[in-house]
Amino acid sequence: SIGATKTGGNTDTLLVNMSLTTENGSEVNPVRAGIEGTYGEVEVTQSDGTTDKETNAQNAKASFNYKRVFESGSYGYADANVLHDELADIDYRAIIGPGYGFFVYNTEPAKCGLEIGPSYVFEKVAGVKDDYLTLRFGERYDRQLSETAKVWQSVEYLPRIDDWGDYLLNAEIGVD
Numbered sequence: 001s002i003g004a005t006k007t008g009g010n011t012d013t014l015l016v017n018m019s020l021t022t023e024n025g026s027e028v029n030p031v032r033a034g035i036e037g038t039y040g041e042v043e044v045t046q047s048d049g050t051t052d053k054e055t056n057a058q059n060a061k062a063s064f065n066y067k068r069v070f071e072s073g074s075y076g077y078a079d080a081n082v083l084h085d086e087l088a089d090i091d092y093r094a095i096i097g098p099g100y101g102f103f104v105y106n107t108e109p110a111k112c113g114l115e116i117g118p119s120y121v122f123e124k125v126a127g128v129k130d131d132y133l134t135l136r137f138g139e140r141y142d143r144q145l146s147e148t149a150k151v152w153q154s155v156e157y158l159p160r161i162d163d164w165g166d167y168l169l170n171a172e173i174g175v176d
Contacts, residue, residue, distance in 0.1 A: 015040040015057065021176070032065045058086035067101070074102040077115060079136070091124040095158065095168075097136055109144035119158055121168070134158040134168070150176050 005015045021034035040057030063081040070076075080096040099117015106113075115138035122131045138156040145151060152174055159167035 010045050012043040012045075013040070014042075028069050030067050030069070033063065035062045036060065055087070059088075060084045072102075073106060074100065075113070077101055077117070079117075079119070079138075089126045091127075093121065093123040093125065095119050095121050095134075095136075097134075099136060099138075101138070110142065112139070112141045114139050115156075118161075121158070133161045135161060152176070 001017075001019050003015075003017045005013070007013045015038070017036070017038040019034060019036035021032065021036075023032045024030060037060040038057045039055075041053060041055050043051050043053040045051050061081060061083045064079070066078045067075045068077075076098065077100075078096075078098050081094070083090060083093045097117050097119030099115050099119075101113050101115035104112040104114060115136065117136050119134045119136040120131065121134055123129070136156055136158050138154065140152070140154040142150060142152045153172065155169075155171045157167060157169050159165075
C-alpha cells in the first residue's frame with residue numbers, strides 16, 4: 001500500500017506512508033512478513049509571514065512471523081521485528097523470540113490466537129544501547145470480510161524479566 005496526504009492553507013502538511021506485507025496463506029505453516037515506513041511534515045505560516053517547518057513522523061519497521069500449527073490447534077512460533085523511529089529517538093529496536101500459542105478459534109472467516117514466549121530485545125534509544133530478556137504475551141485477531149478484504153488487530157505486552165515495571169506495549173489495528 002502507498003498513501004499520501006497533502007493539505008494547504010495557514011498550515012501545510014504532508015504525510016506519506018508505504019507498506020508491503022505478504023502472507024503465504026498456509027494453514028499448517030503460515031508465514032507473514034512486512035516492511036513499512038512513514039514520513040510526515042508540517043509547515044505553519046505565522047501572522048508575520050515567517051514559516052516554521054517541522055517533521056512530525058519519520059519511522060520504519062520490518063517484521064517476520066512463522067507459525068507451525070499442530071493438530072491440536074496450538075502452534076509454535078518464531079517472531080522478529082526491527083523498528084526505527086526518529087521522533088521517538090529510537091535508532092533501532094530489534095525483538096526476536098520463539099514461543100507457544102493456541103487458537104481461541106480458527107474458523108473461516110475469523111481467527112484469534114493467544115501467544116506466550118521469551119523474547120530478546122536489542123535497542124539504542126536516546127543514544128543508550130541496551131539489551132534484555134522479556135516475556136512476550138501476544139494476541140492477534142483476523143477477520144476476512146470478503147475475498148479481497150480483511151480487518152485485523154494485534155496486541156503484545158513485553159515486560160522485562162528483571163523489572164516487570166519496565167515493559168513495551170505494542171498494538172496495531174488495520175484494514176487490508
